[in-house]
Amino acid sequence: MDEIEVRELVPSEYKEWDLIVEKVQPGTLFHTSQWLEICRDVLAKDLRIYGCFRNGELVGGCPLFIKNIKGMLKVATSTCDMTSYSGPLIKESVSSKASKRVQETHEILNPLREFLCKQGFDSIHLTFSPGFEDIRPFTWNGWDSTVHYTHYLNLKDNVDNNTSRKIRRELKTATEAGLKTRALNDPETYYRLLSMVYEKQNLEPPLPREFFERVFKLIQEKDIGYMFVSETPEGEAVAAHLNLYGKKCIVTWTSALNPAFGRLGPNALLYYHEFLDLQSRNFEYMNVMAANIPKFADFIMGFSPELIPYYSVTMESKKYSIAKTLYKTTHKESY
Structure with a gap:
């Protein structure tokens, strides 16, 4: 050779x-x-x-x-x-x-x-x-x-059969509160929600605003992802996922949440509707990058993911x- x-x-x-x-x-x-x-x-x-x-x-x-x-x-x-x-x-x-x-x-x-x-x-x-x-x-x-570790959510499965009782309760709460989901590629909305997460902990966001602005620009120019948000009936975004396209998959790269709305289940609603949307577009799995943080790993386990080592x-x-x-x-x- x-x-x-x-x-x-x-x-x-x-x-x-x-x-x-x-x-x-x-x-x-x-x-x-x-x-x-x-x-x-x-x-x-x-x-x-x-x-x-x-x-x-x-x-x-x-x-x-x-x-x-x-x-x-x-x-x-x-x-x-x-x-x-x-x-x-x-x-x-x-x-x-x-x-x-x-x-x-x-x-x-x-x-x-x-x-x-x-x-x-x-x-x-x-x-x-x-x-x-x-x-x-x-x-x-x-x-x-x-x-x-990371988590793979198999998009070939029936999402309703794989959700835990806790997730189903959160979905019911979100529905009763009138929360809805949609795609919204707006860096200002995302950074506002991200800042709220860190302000509650008296911390600065991990990366400057410019980083996310550049990522959003790349997403729009190359069509490499999208942002999905949960909104109140009045149209206020209270949670967001920034998703990136991979090979046969979607990578849930980062998420943000207005802490004041955490108990209404906006994050569970996002995953559930993303799951259904991606199934309709023939993606095979979601790569949810949250398996190395106990709090996040415990939440995503409610969707019965596969644990993947790297x-x-x-x-x-x-x-x-x-x-x-x-x-x-x-x-x-x-x-």
Whole structure:
């Protein structure tokens, strides 16, 4: 097999990267250059997309955000705020033999791992998207691994048969209150609801308004998603889901709720009507990214989802490990 060359992509090659993202099953919107550039521009990130080439053909790669901590530590991660996964991708094998597919996967991931280890990073953290299962080229070479979870709601099922008694009560309450749902692509409405969630906790929203404005613009330009809202009979939006189109699925990326209306069941109503709408459009499942937070996971279990694992791997230098230990010790003592 021909050797794999790994190097940083130049911006003119990003379209080629996006083609790989589009073709391979684990590829997500979070891998696309458009999404990564929003993160880079709004959050002032140092973005690099490393590509794996075989005989000049791009066959894989990995986007990374690079950060220098006080000029002492160089840290690389494939994720950032509200971008849960955007790790390595490889061109999928056409072989029908499992052994051949594994071989081809490792022939790309091993050179990628070796290349990243030579870039002088004190810490590298890669989070693979759901569906990317073979992370052994990293774990077999000393990288630590962690399992995370998301929920898939099967859109082929009958939603009424799978809802819990609690969810049915919330749906009844929402209906009696006259709540309705509809699509509404309005960043101001979304950010207002999101701000309410964090104001109740005396916190600022996790990302600036500009980030969501850029995402909404991308949604409209590329038709890659939509916002669904619950409204009062007077037309006031009280809850919203921002959904992104994936392969055969919808990704429920983020949600927001006016806390004053939480007991009226607007969130349950949103999921229920989204479920029916997506079924009519022949999507296979909803990827509800809420399985790693106990409160949200408990709520979504009322719709009988399937629990889906995905993985991350981490490599840290001794210098980084010592610095992390000192940081934790210092903050624990000050607390």
